[in-house]
Amino acid sequence: MALSPTYLRPAELQCLQQAILLVYATEAGPVFTRLAQATAAALSAEIVSIDGFDQTSSMVNLGYYPAQRFSLPDFETLRQLLPEHPLFQSLIIERRPEALRTSDFRPTQKFRNSTLYQEFYQPTGLPLRELIVGLPVVEYGWITCTLNRAGREFSEADRYLLTLLVPHFQQAVRQAQTVASPPALPPNSPLLLNHLTPREAELLGYLRQGLSDKEISRCLSISPRTVQNHLQNIYVKLEVDNRTAALCKVLGVAG
Incomplete structure (x- = not known):
């Protein structure tokens, strides 16, 4: 109303x-x-x-x-x-x-x-x-x-x-501009151990804090294009198509 x-x-x-x-x-x-x-x-x-x-x-x-x-x-x-x-x-x-x-x-x-x-x-x-x-x-x-x-x-x-x-x-x-260390994701998750690289897992932590590609690139000292490439690799590995779906899956709450 x-x-x-x-x-x-x-x-x-x-x-x-x-x-x-x-x-x-x-x-x-x-x-x-x-x-x-x-x-x-x-x-x-x-x-x-x-x-x-x-x-x-x-x-x-x-x-x-x-x-x-x-x-x-x-x-x-x-x-x-x-x-x-x-x-x-x-x-x-x-x-x-x-x-x-x-x-x-x-x-x-x-x-x-x-x-x-x-x-x-x-x-x-x-x-x-x-x-x-x-x-x-x-x-x-x-x-x-x-x-x-x-x-x-x-x-x-x-x-x-x-x-x-x-x-x-x-x-x-x-x-979003300022980020401390990214929040921890489950270290023993099979998805992290068997599918994602350490950098991809670190990037997921920043995703949970709401950063855009540009902010993540600053935190990781890589280019926005490299961030986008990492994201696409993550989405393919997790068989998802956006950030929330990726977080849900890696935290074990999907489906």
């Missing part, structure tokens, strides 16, 4: 401005971590998760706030039960672009009766007030930004704020 910018109060506009500054603050850390942190600050969300989806709807987590909030087994449980989510059809299958509230699609009490709630939300203490937006991101395909908080439900102003942040998310991924 489209809302006029005048619907936002001055305090909400100030939160939006601060969030946008954080989105582009490359010194503040990896791009997807910044997006999660900025969103949490702008919309007073307790938890924010950024996740990528390949063509088979397999999920890989790209970043979340606060750090260390979830474990790898938590995400594995979520991946297995995600088709039970009330917004799975709309956001992951149909890929609707608007920000959606979970409670608008399934009453909270009914959601509490689901296996997804009992085996993921309840054990992790994840609040049921939830707002999610899906968006296309260059070379990553489809990602979602999920916000959770206790207490009051997300408002129409919150939905509008999140919608205003979306183009900045996309631009920040394109313009």
Whole structure:
């Protein structure tokens, strides 16, 4: 539902401005971590998760706030039960672009009766007030930004704020400039040991932080064309055609 910018109060506009500054603050850390942190600050969300989806709807987590909030087994449980989510059809299958509230699609009490709630939300203490937006991101395909908080439900102003942040998310991924060491991928993965070279595995780590070909070339001190050649080799070896699909497969979450 489209809302006029005048619907936002001055305090909400100030939160939006601060969030946008954080989105582009490359010194503040990896791009997807910044997006999660900025969103949490702008919309007073307790938890924010950024996740990528390949063509088979397999999920890989790209970043979340606060750090260390979830474990790898938590995400594995979520991946297995995600088709039970009330917004799975709309956001992951149909890929609707608007920000959606979970409670608008399934009453909270009914959601509490689901296996997804009992085996993921309840054990992790994840609040049921939830707002999610899906968006296309260059070379990553489809990602979602999920916000959770206790207490009051997300408002129409919150939905509008999140919608205003979306183009900045996309631009920040394109313009990511600063990277520390790439996040570790599973060192004993058969895909890494038997198919990918050490340089290709290193490049995949940078992919997970949202870098474009140009930024990766700077980090690895190679030309953008060489990065593209590495990517094409990775895609052929993994039998995929984009970055999210490659990450899903090498992390063992595809299919």
